[in-house]
Amino acid sequence: xxPSGFIPSNLTATSSGDRRPNPAPASPSTPGRAILTAPxxxxxxxxxxxxxxxxxxxxxxxxxDWRDWTAAFGQARAGEGDYYADWLATLQTLLAxxxxxxxxxxxxxxxxWQRAARATPHGQPIALENDPHRDTRxx
Numbered sequence: 340x341x342p343s344g345f346i347p348s349n350l351t352a353t354s355s356g357d358r359r360p361n362p363a364p365a366s367p368s369t370p371g372r373a374i375l376t377a378p379x380x381x382x383x384x385x386x387x388x389x390x391x392x393x394x395x396x397x398x399x400x401x402x403x404d405w406r407d408w409t410a411a412f413g414q415a416r417a418g419e420g421d422y423y424a425d426w427l428a429t430l431q432t433l434l435a436x437x438x439x440x441x442x443x444x445x446x447x448x449x450x451x452w453q454r455a456a457r458a459t460p461h462g463q464p465i466a467l468e469n470d471p472h473r474d475t476r477x478x
Contacts, residue, residue: 387423394430402439403430 382388397403411433415425431449435442455470467473 384423387426390423390427390430394426397430397434397439402437403433407433 382391394403394408398405398408408429412426412429415429416422418425431440431442431445434440435445451467451470451473452465454472455467456465458469458471459465
């Protein structure tokens with residue numbers, strides 16, 4: 340006679356797979372209610388993602404060193420400021436310090452975008468063309 344291939348066991352039927360009805364869950368879910376979870380995206384606004392991508396691109400192009408970036412950003416984050424506002428200010432400062440961008444040009448462009456944002460109708464994309472003080476000679 341050939342062996343069956345099964346390993347003998349001393350377990351009784353109730354502990355080896357006997358089906359029992361499942362008890363009701365301790366806290367049943369309520370249909371239609373939102374489950375609060377952390378967002379699965381790291382950016383709250385598109386400009387934050389663009390800022391991140393720009394920073395990575397500047398590093399990859401050799402204009403920005405990660406060691407310098409982390410040191411400067413760490414100093415900016417020592418306060419209680421807004422994370423991405425600190426990120427932007429750090430990037431602007433480093434680009435100006437390294438001569439990649441002129442500090443006055445950065446300030447002028449920042450002011451132009453702020454004016455354009457205030458002049459853009461609610462719900463519309465912000466465009467630099469909406470800046471009421473833009474120099475039309477630069478088109």
